[in-house]
Amino acid sequence: MVKPIIPKKVVKKRTKKFTRHNYEKFPQLPSSWRYPHGEDSPVRRRYKGMKAMPNKGYGSDRATKYLTPAGFRAFPINNAEDLHMLVMQNRKYAGIISSTVGAKKRKAIVRRAHELDVRLLNGNAKLTKVQVK
Secondary structure, three states, X not given: OOOOOOXXXXXXXXXXXXXXXXXXXXXXXXXXOOOOOOOOOOOOOOOOOOOOOOOHHHOOOOOOOOEOOOXXXXXXXXXXXXXXXXXXXXXXXXXXXXXXXXXHHHHHHHHHHHHHOOOEOOOOOOOOOOOXX
């Protein structure tokens, strides 16, 4: 199996989710982030001790952005011919088979990826039994 080229360790600047202001007080409010629009809102005015608001300073490092936990970048695969684009970049990119691909083509894609030594991130999805040879 192909090993990824890992440029450097992935460091997340923030792992906690940004939550909506006052969602703890009101059970009907979902916790998902919404911008506070209030004129006197202490969160919008960025008072000390208030919740942090998302901004572009929390973005990922360019070298490790879009990396999967396996260390590859995902490349969408719709048919077996798409795998040929990954042959020279098989340590940087891994294929991810589209959800619209049926079982027959999916089996052919998995078989061809094994021959070309290309990693598939979801190679066994929607297949009960795959015969590689």
